[in-house]
Amino acid sequence: MPTRTVHRRTMQLVSGCAAAVLALSACSSGSSGSSGSGSPSGSGTSAPAPAPAATASVSGTVTVVAAASLKEAFTAIGAQFEAAHPGTKVVFNFAGSDALAASIVNGAPADVFAAASPATMKTVTDGGDAVGTPATFVRNQLEIATVPGNPRHIASLQDLAPPGLKVVLCAQEVPCGTAAQKALAAGNVQVTPVSYEQDVKAALTKVELREADASLVYRTDVKSAAGKVDGVPFPEASSAVNDYPIATLTHAPNTAGAEAFVALVQSPDGQKVLTDAGFLSA
Structure with a gap:
């Protein structure tokens, strides 16, 4: 085969390889741009995933007004709450449910009300001072x-x-x-x-x-x-078994804390404290 022909074929092979290398490089560049989290330019890039919704943090003082019969159990649950939410403080007011209901309706600031009967809770719900429908969390006799x-x-x-x-x-x-x-x-x-x-x-x-x-x-x-x-x-x-309802209050100064305290009372940990104290399951 003549030398000039060999040389021509060699140059064709080299040019073909160079073109292939350039094509692969371009593909690699396009691929990494579409799968990465980088540049917003280019129609192949996808928008970043939205951040998860933030949950309300629990802090500050939570004021709980509760029937006198709940004193020992709620004090223990309050200690659990403070341990689970460092920096918080649970302040209790224990008294007769009727007196507590009257104080709430008259504007006394509080976050949570736990009553020893539906009748006393009704005073609060009728006044528009409870959020939603109060939940019965224990019973007593x-x-x-x-x-x-x-x-x-x-x-x-x-x-x-x-x-x-x-x-x-x-x-x-x-x-x-x-x-x-x-x-x-x-x-x-x-x-x-x-x-x-x-x-x-x-x-x-x-x-x-x-x-x-x-x-x-x-x-x-x-x-x-x-x-x-x-x-x-x-x-x-x-x-004469009494149902005990609990509710967060409409004008609660600490809504996040109120909701977290009610959730703890209704949780297995809170329920164990209550049943160990002699309450009946709701």
């Missing part, structure tokens, strides 16, 4: 609290009737008083109390101080006062 050792040998609801016995009841307008009246009516028992107290803890304290022989309180209160009182269950209590 009555027990007879007696002086330790039960020296008056109280074994039933009927044993509260003798006039010589000092019995204390909750005021009828508060949930524990309403429940007591239902239970007494179910047992057809007439009791003349030596006093009516404005919340269940006050009724319990009368027995703890031996200022009364017995009182009708919640089973959770008897449990929390172990060693200071004895408890006597009675069948009529099943006719």
Whole structure:
């Protein structure tokens, strides 16, 4: 083969290879531009994925107003809350549900309300002060609290009737008083109390101080006062079980904190604290 022909073919091969290399380089450049997160130029580039929506952070003080019977359990849940949200503080106001409901309707600042009955929560919802529909998170029922050792040998609801016995009841307008009246009516028992107290803890304290022989309180209160009182269950209590509703409040200063506290109360961790305290599952 002539030398000139060989040389011509060699040059053709070299030119073809160079063209192929340039083509591959162009393909590589286009590919990396379309799959990367870089330049917005070029129709082959895709827009960056939108960032996930930010969730409200929980901080500051959360004010919880709650029925007196929730004191021990909610105090423990409050400690859990503060541990889960460093820098937060839960401030509680425990009292009779009716008094708390009235304070909320009258403008007292608070984030969460937990009542010992739907009737007292209704005062708040009717006033437009609760967000959404309150959720029942636990239930509770009555027990007879007696002086330790039960020296008056109280074994039933009927044993509260003798006039010589000092019995204390909750005021009828508060949930524990309403429940007591239902239970007494179910047992057809007439009791003349030596006093009516404005919340269940006050009724319990009368027995703890031996200022009364017995009182009708919640089973959770008897449990929390172990060693200071004895408890006597009675069948009529099943006719007066109280539902406990909870709600975030419309004018809550700390909405994110309120929602997080209610979520903890309803969570398995919160429910365990409540059932360990003697509450019934909702």
